[in-house]
Amino acid sequence: MTHLVNDPRTFAADVLTGFVRAHADRVREVPGGVVRAAPAAPGKVAVVLGGGSGHYPAFAGWVGEGMADGVVCGNIFASPSADQAVTVIRAADRGAGVLLGFGNYAGDRLQFGQAARELRADGIDVRIVTVTDDVASAAEPEQRRGIAGDLIVFKIAGAAAAAGADLDRVERVAARANARTRTIGIALAGCTLPGQDEPLFTVPAGRIALGLGIHGEPGLSTEDLGSATEVADDLVDRILAEAPADAGRVAVLVNGLGATTHEELFAVYGRVADRLTAAGLVIIAPEVGEQVTSLDMAGMSLTVTFLDPELERYWTAPADTPAFRRGRPGPVGAEPPPAAAAPPADALAPPPATVVSPGSEDSRRAAEDLLRSAAAVTRALADHEAELGRLDAVAGDGDHGQGMVLGVGGAVRAAEEAHLAGAGLGAVLDAAGRAWSNAAGGTSGALWGAALRAAGAEVGNDRAPDADGVARAVDRAVTAAADLGGAREGDKTVIDAAVPFAANLRAAVGQGAAVPAAWASAATAAEEAARGTAALTARLGRARTHGEHARGHADPGAISFALVVAAVAQSSTVSAEES
Amino acid sequence: MTHLVNDPRTFAADVLTGFVRAHADRVREVPGGVVRAAPAAPGKVAVVLGGGSGHYPAFAGWVGEGMADGVVCGNIFASPSADQAVTVIRAADRGAGVLLGFGNYAGDRLQFGQAARELRADGIDVRIVTVTDDVASAAEPEQRRGIAGDLIVFKIAGAAAAAGADLDRVERVAARANARTRTIGIALAGCTLPGQDEPLFTVPAGRIALGLGIHGEPGLSTEDLGSATEVADDLVDRILAEAPADAGRVAVLVNGLGATTHEELFAVYGRVADRLTAAGLVIIAPEVGEQVTSLDMAGMSLTVTFLDPELERYWTAPADTPAFRRGRPGPVGAEPPPAAAAPPADALAPPPATVVSPGSEDSRRAAEDLLRSAAAVTRALADHEAELGRLDAVAGDGDHGQGMVLGVGGAVRAAEEAHLAGAGLGAVLDAAGRAWSNAAGGTSGALWGAALRAAGAEVGNDRAPDADGVARAVDRAVTAAADLGGAREGDKTVIDAAVPFAANLRAAVGQGAAVPAAWASAATAAEEAARGTAALTARLGRARTHGEHARGHADPGAISFALVVAAVAQSSTVSAEES
Structure with a gap:
C-alpha cells in the first residue's frame, strides 16, 4: 500500500514539489506541471506530455533534452484539467508548434482536446498523438489504452523534435511509432490509492491477471502463475501474433509496475530476448526497469516497437531527463579513456582445477x-x-x-x-x-x-x-x-x-x-x-x-x-x- | 512477494543472465560476476564491488565508466565466495591495484578477505573498504552495517580511480567517504525470498520498523507510522544528531527498498530538503530513487554524506553505468542547442482570472x-x-x-x-x-x-x-x-x-x-x-x-x-x- 502520505488530497502536489527539488537542474515547476529548466532553442517543436500522476517516471520524469519540453501533471490516476494543459503548453511552446502526447483515456481526451482547441484559437498549432499500445484493452487498435508504450512513442517523438523536424514530421513520426508499438501486461497484486486501506483490486494467490491496465482496470482473464520463462513465453507469443509483416528490428521495454523486483524483470527479460532473437528479430537498445508504474502495483509488461530506419534513429538518439538517459556523458575522469583494450586472456579463464594427486x-x-x-x-x-x-x-x-x-x-x-x-x-x-x-x-x-x-x-x-x-x-x-x-x-x-x-x-x-x-x-x-x-x-x-x-x-x-x-x-x- | 521465478536455486543466475543481455553495451559476464564490456585503460586503479544479490541496482547496476570495473555477484542475500571474488578481480585488474568495496557483513568479510589474501600472495595489491553507514545497527561506527550509503561511497571511489588517483589515494578517499556517510532506514513491509510463500518478517499495519537493514534484519524499534513529513523529520533528526562539526555541503540519497513508490520517495524528499536546508546544509546533486533495494521490501532510507571539496568533486563527476548516470550526454539532436533563452514572461503567468461583471x-x-x-x-x-x-x-x-x-x-x-x-x-x-x-x-x-x-x-x-x-x-x-x-x-x-x-x-x-x-x-x-x-x-x-x-x-x-x-x-x- 501507499504509506508515506501527508494529506491524500495534496499527495500529487507534494510529490511534484519533491520531484522538482530533487531535479532542479533539469525541471522547473509551472502552474499545472513542469517544463525544462533550460528551455529548448526558439524554433524547436515542443513536445508536451501529460496524464494522471502515480505513474512515475511517466510523465514528469521524462522532461529534458531529447524528450519532453513540458509535462502536465494531473492528480493521482486522474487526467489534468484543460486549464493546466493550457498553462504548461504556453510555457513550453518555442514558437514552432506543439506535439501533445497522452494515453488514450476518456478524461485525457476531453481535457487535452479542449486545451488544444483553446490554444489553436490563439494561434498555437497543437497536434495530438494518443498512445494506444495495450493490445489487451480492445480489438480495434484505435480504441486501445496507452500504457508502457508511452515511453517508446514519446522518446521517438522527442528525438525527432530535437533533431529539428517540423511539426508535420514530428506528428507523422509519433503516429507511426504508436501504430507500430504493442504492449501486453500482467498484474500480480493490486495498488492502493494514497489514504486508502484497501487495494483497488486483488489478484488471487498463485494467479496472474493478464492484460491489466495501469490504473487497476480489469484484465482479459486470470491465469495460473507460471515460471518466469512461461510468463515471458506467453507475453512474447501475444506480441508476435500482432507483429507487422515487415518486422525486423525492434525496440523492447520490460516495464515494472512498481512492487515487482528489478531481479524478476531481468529474469523475464533473459527469456524474452532469447525468444525474440529466435523469431528472427534484432533487439535495439532494450530497456528493463520501471518507466510507467502504477503506484505499488505488482506486475510487469512487455512492449515491442517494430522499428523502421527513421524510428530506430530516433529511438537510439541521446536523451537526458531525470529518469531516462541515453548516450554517453562527456569524458569521465581526467582524460577520456583510450579505445578499449582486450583484457588479458588469462584473466577471463576460471581458476585452474586443482590437480588431484592419487591417494593410497x-x-x-x-x-x-x-x-x-x-x-x-x-x-x-x-x-x-x-x-x-x-x-x-x-x-x-x-x-x-x-x-x-x-x-x-x-x-x-x-x-x-x-x-x-x-x-x-x-x-x-x-x-x-x-x-x-x-x-x-x-x-x-x-x-x-x-x-x-x-x-x-x-x-x-x-x-x-x-x-x-x-x-x-x-x-x-x-x-x-x-x-x-x-x-x-x-x-x-x-x-x-x-x-x-x-x-x-x-x-x-x-x-x-x-x-x-x-x-x-x-x-x-x-x-x-x-x-x-x-x-x-x-x-x-x-x-x-x-x-x-x-x-x-x-x-x-x-x-x-x-x-x-x-x-x-x-x-x-x-x-x-x-x- | 517474488512471483516471477524459474527455480529459486538458479534465480540469481537467471537474473544475471537477463541483466547482461539487457546491458551488453556496458557489461560482460565472467565467472562469479560482471566486468565492464570496455575495460578501462591499463594503469587505472580497478574498483571492484560485491555482495549478495537481491539489491539491484546494487551492485551489478553500477559497473561502468566513473564507477565500478567489476562486481562479484553472490546468491540472493548471500555473500559471494572467495573464488568468485578472485575471478572477477583478476578480470577487472588493470595493473594498478584494486579497491575492493563491500558492505560490513560477516560473510562478505570472510569471503572477500580470503580472496584478498590469495591475490596479494599473487602480487595483486588489493585494498578493502567496508561500508558502515547504518547508524541504527550499532553504536560503534566500525561495527555498523553497510546499506544505501554504498552508492555514495562507491561512486566517490570510482570517480577518484577514474580521475587517475593511485591506489593509496583511492583507498583514503573511499575510507573518508565512508567515515562521513550516515544512513537511517525504515521498513513498512517485509520481503519474500524467491520460492518462499512467507515474508522474512512482517511489520504490523500502521507501524514502521525503524532502523531496519536490507535483508530483513530486525530494526531498532517499531513506531507508529506518521505522515510523510513526520517520517522525514524523524530521519533527518537522527542523521543530524550524528553530523560532524564541519558539516556544510552534503550528498543526499533518498533510497527506495523496492515496493515503496517513487511518489512516496519524492513526498519525503521534499521535506528532507527543507529540513536540511533549514539546518544550514547545502544539498549537492541529490538522488531520489531505488539504488540499494531489498527485493520487494517496502520502506526507504535517508543517506547523507558530509562532503569536503575532494569528496564533492568525485560525487559530482560523470559516471555512466546501467543504473547510475551523471553528466550530460553528448549533443542531443542535430546540433547542440544554444544557451537557454529565458522563456517569455507571459508564458509563466497563470491565466488571467475571469473579470466578473456584476449581476442584477x-x-x-x-x-x-x-x-x-x-x-x-x-x-x-x-x-x-x-x-x-x-x-x-x-x-x-x-x-x-x-x-x-x-x-x-x-x-x-x-x-x-x-x-x-x-x-x-x-x-x-x-x-x-x-x-x-x-x-x-x-x-x-x-x-x-x-x-x-x-x-x-x-x-x-x-x-x-x-x-x-x-x-x-x-x-x-x-x-x-x-x-x-x-x-x-x-x-x-x-x-x-x-x-x-x-x-x-x-x-x-x-x-x-x-x-x-x-x-x-x-x-x-x-x-x-x-x-x-x-x-x-x-x-x-x-x-x-x-x-x-x-x-x-x-x-x-x-x-x-x-x-x-x-x-x-x-x-x-x-x-x-x-x-
Missing part, C-alpha cells in the same frame, strides 16, 4: 566410505531448509537454510568428482570444502569450507585415519572455523555446537570408544548444545545480529551443524570408516 | 440561494467517496469518488468567491464549472465543468430564472455534457441518470409544478435510473471500461449525479429560488 588405496576407501553419508546429510538439510531460514530471519537475513543446501550440494558433487579421479580422503575433503564455500557463499559457506579443508589437510592422502586421527581432524576443523570467524563459545554461533562436539568426540576416543559410538555420543552433545543456544544472549555475535532480537531463538548455524553430524552418525559412514 | 440584484440573490445547498452536496459526496471509488474500480481506475470530492470543493470555493465579487447566478455557475474541471481533472471534471458552464450561460446574470428557466438550464447542462463526452443514454454513464432527471423536471414544470416539487420528483427518477445502470450492459462506454467486468455494477458517475441532485432537493436551495 586405504585413503581412497576411507573417502568412499565418507561419501556414503552424503545422501543422508543432503536430505537432513533439505528437510530443514525452511526451518533454518526462519530461525535465521530472526536475527539475520533468512538465507541460512538455502546456503546450507547449496553448500552441501556443491560439496557432494565436488567430492564425488575428486573421488572418481582417484583422490584420497584428504583431497576429497579439500575439494568438498572449496566447493561448499563457492556454492554457498556467505558466512556459513566460508566456515564449512575452511573446516572441511582443515580436516582434509589433517588426514592427508596416505592412509585412512584411525579413531585418534578422526578426533584430531575434527579438532582442526573446529579450530579453523573458529579462527576464521573470530567467534568464541557463547557467542551464539555454530561454534557453540562444534566445540562440545569435538570435545565429546576426543574424550570418548580417549577412553577407547570406537568412532561410531564416539561420534553418536558427540552428535547428541552437539544437538543439546545447539538447542541450548536459544537460552544464550548474543554477545559479540555476528555483525548482522541484533542481540536483543535473537534472544530466545536457537542459532541456525548451531542447529544445522547438529543436523549434519547426526545424519553422519545415522548413516553407515563412520562405522564403515572404522571397520 | 435578483440574479445575485438566486446565486446566494444556490450556494445554500453547497454544504449538503459537499457532504453527500464526501460521505460516499469510498463507495464511489469502489464502484469505479470495477471498470475504471477507482478515482471517481476522489474526483467528485475535489471537484465540488473547488467549485464551491470559486462560486463563493464569484458571489462575493458581486456575480450573478450565470457567472457563479460559470466560475463553479471552470473550477470543478480544474480541481477534479478527469472525465467527470470535464463533464461537470461543461454542464455547469452551459447552465450558467442559459440563466445569465440579468434576472433569477423562473421554473421554466431552471428546466431549460438543466436541459442545456445535460446536452453540453452529452455532447462533450459523446455518450448516449444506455451507455452506462452519468448521462443515464441525467437525461431522466432533465426529462422528469421538464415534464413536472410543464404541468405547473413548483421547482421544489419538480426537482424532488426528478431527483427520485435520477436515483432509480442510476441504480438501474447496474442492469445495463456497457456498450460503447468509456475507453477505459471493459464492458464484461462492469456488468452488474452501477455506474459511479450516474450514482454521484443522483447524490448531487438529491442533496440539492433536500437542502433549501430550490425552494428558496422559487420563493
